[in-house]
Amino acid sequence: MRKLYLIGIGAGNPEYITVQAIKALNKVDVFFFMDKGEAKQDLVTLRKEICEKYIENRSYRMVETADPVRDPTISDYTARVELWHRQRSLIYEEMIAKELEENQCGAFLVWGDPSLYDSTLRIIDQIIARGMLCFEFEIIPGITSIQALAARHKISLNGIGESIVITTGRQLATGLSGTADRIIVMLDGQCSFNSVLDEELDIFWGAYLGMDEEVLLSGKLSEIASRIEEVRKEKRQKNGWIMDTYLLAKPRTVPQAGSSTTDIA
Numbered sequence: 390m391r392k393l394y395l396i397g398i399g400a401g402n403p404e405y406i407t408v409q410a411i412k413a414l415n416k417v418d419v420f421f422f423m424d425k426g427e428a429k430q431d432l433v434t435l436r437k438e439i440c441e442k443y444i445e446n447r448s449y450r451m452v453e454t455a456d457p458v459r460d461p462t463i464s465d466y467t468a469r470v471e472l473w474h475r476q477r478s479l480i481y482e483e484m485i486a487k488e489l490e491e492n493q494c495g496a497f498l499v500w501g502d503p504s505l506y507d508s509t510l511r512i513i514d515q516i517i518a519r520g521m522l523c524f525e526f527e528i529i530p531g532i533t534s535i536q537a538l539a540a541r542h543k544i545s546l547n548g549i550g551e552s553i554v555i556t557t558g559r560q561l562a563t564g565l566s567g568t569a570d571r572i573i574v575m576l577d578g579q580c581s582f583n584s585v586l587d588e589e590l591d592i593f594w595g596a597y598l599g600m601d602e603e604v605l606l607s608g609k610l611s612e613i614a615s616r617i618e619e620v621r622k623e624k625r626q627k628n629g630w631i632m633d634t635y636l637l638a639k640p641r642t643v644p645q646a647g648s649s650t651t652d653i654a
Contacts, residue, residue: 391489394496395503397531400451401632402599403439405532411443413529418493419450421484423456423460423477430628436498452488454480466559474508478515486522500632502531506557506575534634535573539596541605544593546636547571561585572637580618582610582637591640592617596624596633610637 394413399405406414419554420440422433437451437614457476463469489495503510513526534556547553554569558577562584574582582592588611596604606617617635625631 391485391491391620392494393485393489393513393524393526394494394529395513396496396498396529397502397533398436398439398498398500399532400501400534400537400598400605401435402537403435403442405537405599406439406443407529407531410529410531413496413527414440415442415446416494417444417496419489419495420451421481421488421495421497422451422453423457424453427629431628431630432500439498450488452484454484463640470508474512474515477508478512478519481512482516482519482522485516485524489524493644499531501533503528504530505533505535529611533544534575534595534632538573538593538595538636539651541595541603542593542607542636544636546573548638558582560647570639573634574637575634577633577635580614582635583618585610585616585637589643591636591639592635592637594635596621596631597628598632598634602628 393566396410396413397407420436424430424433433453440449440451451453457473457480459469459473461469463472485495490533490605499507499509501507510528516522535546548570551570553571553573555573555575558574558579558581561572561574561577562579562581588609590610591608592610592613593607594605594617596602602624604620606613606620621631621633
């Protein structure tokens with residue numbers, strides 16, 4: 390039977406790959422890549438570099454196809470994403486059926502970890518539910534941008550006896566900031582931290598974590614929000630894409646490590 394690996398490859402640094410992931414990479418016959426266009430070609434290039442760096446057997450193949458674009462005419466966010474997932478699932482199903490033989494292993498290399506704000510696992514579940522194609526699959530966990538953010542800022546994510554909320558910029562904009570002492574925010578293309586009115590909050594922000602382009606900023610949210618927005622816009626224009634995440638935290642819950650001044654690397 391065909392087998393698929395969903396391999397978490399970390400937040401952008403090739404050295405974030407785990408030993409388990411390296412072992413899985415060396416079992417794969419066919420790698421499937423989604424081409425998101427020239428602006429995001431770096432994301433495909435990094436995946437290829439990881440294969441070249443860690444795979445000893447060079448007999449594997451790479452299959453690329455264009456990623457469908459979300460329909461901007463659908464105003465409802467959930468409906469827009471669900472349609473995109475259905476379109477992707479049909480493409481994935483066709484690729485697997487056409488390119489992967491019954492006794493072979495295929496793989497999708499997932500940014501970060503397949504379980505956190507990534508659509509690959511949901512799409513695989515849709516293919517299985519349709520029942521048109523049989524295969525086994527295994528998930529290999531990866532280092533998320535959340536872990537990388539904490540490591541690069543030299544902070545603990547949790548306070549003693551406190552919980553953490555992991556959410557999106559879209560949800561933060563609805564007023565979620567008052568529900569927790571610490572909030573991790575991902576997928577915030579609109580800089581929703583500007584909607585947070587608590588002037589006491591600290592922010593620990595990072596983009597391109599672990600990569601050569603990495604940028605780190607930290608300080609009082611009220612003091613550096615505009616700077617983060619400015620840097621984010623500049624880097625996105627320069628690189629054609631950006632992946633960033635940040636922690637919002639009440640000062641009393643953040644054990645400081647070293648200087649708290651703004652840091653750009």
